Amino acid sequence: MTLSEGARAGTRKLEMLDSLLALGGLVLLRDSVEWEGRSLLKALVKKSALCGEQVHILGCEVSEEEFREGFDSDINNRLVYHDFFRDPLNWSKTGEALPGGPLGALRAMCKRTDLGPVTIALDSLSWLLLHLPCATLCQTLHAVSYQDSCPPGDGSPVGKVHVLGLLHEELHGPGPMGALSSLAQTEVTLGGTMGQASARILCRRPQQHPTDQTQWFSILPDFSLHLQEGPSKEFQPQSDPHIPLVDPMAHLTFNLHLSKKEREARDSLTLPFQFSSEKQEALLRPRPSQATSHIFYEPDAYDDLDQEDPDDDLDI
């Protein structure tokens, strides 16, 4: 990598996570079984925590220990974890479960009193979508994400709210996916090829065209992001590198190529059934009398020449 490319990569390194967190509002992280998205979610949570934001985690799918694993202690101290993994449906009836369930916790975040910037990570939005009616969830997400659009009366600035939602693509039909998509300011679809992960980032900035770019990346064990160039050009799927291109006309016993003269002769040839003006003239012009054609017949030695006319008995 040249010096300029390295500098550009260095600035790009900050850009991807920054661009995802720049807009505020809902950021959808769409992952699949093959390309999981929790590590990107944790990378964004780490970035928000390092920026000094307050971070709330609604943990429904993995245990708190598993989510906090990999973060060092100063980041862990900034994370407020709402545990809905142990007993989300209140089956144990011990009274330890948080009242109102995940929806109650999400609604409580709408009524927060301190107005600094805050990041809410939903792990996962798929869990919420499977257990709550889609309309209720969308209304609550809208209320949480757009808090900063209604500032309080005293004119103090309201900090940005980032809602990061991890969504498992295969679990939901096009209706709910479309509804969440329309709510989201930024949509990241995870994919990849040849062992390298990629993120397709769709940003909807207000009063601007939506931007669509694909970024190749990998996530390091400490959940920092490392941008990559993408798989090298040789491995593009257009041409299969394992099958070398062979000229099929190389080892023939006959000649398929035409020389220049032969090509010219071929191009100037008139096809027999092509009705050109010359042909029309030739047919219309009366032919000069030619000698009548002769038929030369040599009877074979064993030929049986019958002088009798076989048509004699016909009465013509």
Add this chain to the structure above:
Amino acid sequence: MFPELNNLLNTTPDRAEQGKLTLLCDAKTDGSFLVHHFLSFYLKANCKVCFVALIQSFSHYNIVGQKLGVNLTMARERGQLVFLEGLKSAVDVFFQAQEKPHPLQFLREASAGNLKPLFEFVRDALKPVDSGAAGWTYPVLLVDDLSVLLSLGLGAVAVLDFIHYCRATLCWELKGNVVVLVHDSGDVEDEENDILLNGLSHQSHLILRAEGLATGFCRDVHGQLRILWRRPSQSTSQRDQSLTYQYKIQDRSVSFFAKGMSPAVL
């Protein structure tokens, strides 16, 4: 258990990983040999096993288990194995009065039920006994299979919730393992089954997928096994690994070989 499969999974009964959810699925073939493998594997690892067997009878698993070197009757008698025989006990829901809800209570309910009674049965079967005399290593839940619960009228979310609670209690709290089998409907469009399969795939640490060969039935190669390791606990830089092998099921063992390397064709 099949020693060759242990080699492929890089595990033995002595040093198996704990706190993991293993998903077995089969598509266009019968993946029950994987269930027999894990049943005998965990019994040999001296684990306390709760087997929710909804498909076959106890004697069926016992006969196959004896070929693999475990005696289910003795394991049940000494308390190592808790066996819920779905086929027999489903009838008890209707004909026997019970004080507390039967594990398969959802069969009686007209509307969509949940699997809370079944979870409580599993939890009570596997929670560590205070006397501590038995000394089993860690608890294991085995379910054969989850797709039949969908056919019996439960929704995919109810089954996912049951597995969620099993994971929370067995994998996280008790550091045990959960192994479940789900059928992949494949071409037949079954939305509920797809939600169940994909939802479990996202939560699993190890996915073993037995598939029939794309070209059809073969005498020497019975199918193909795809192994996918997900969510490595140590470092996230290690990408999920995936391996594919073909297999042939014999009377007492299963032999695995790389694609195209069956002894029959070499």
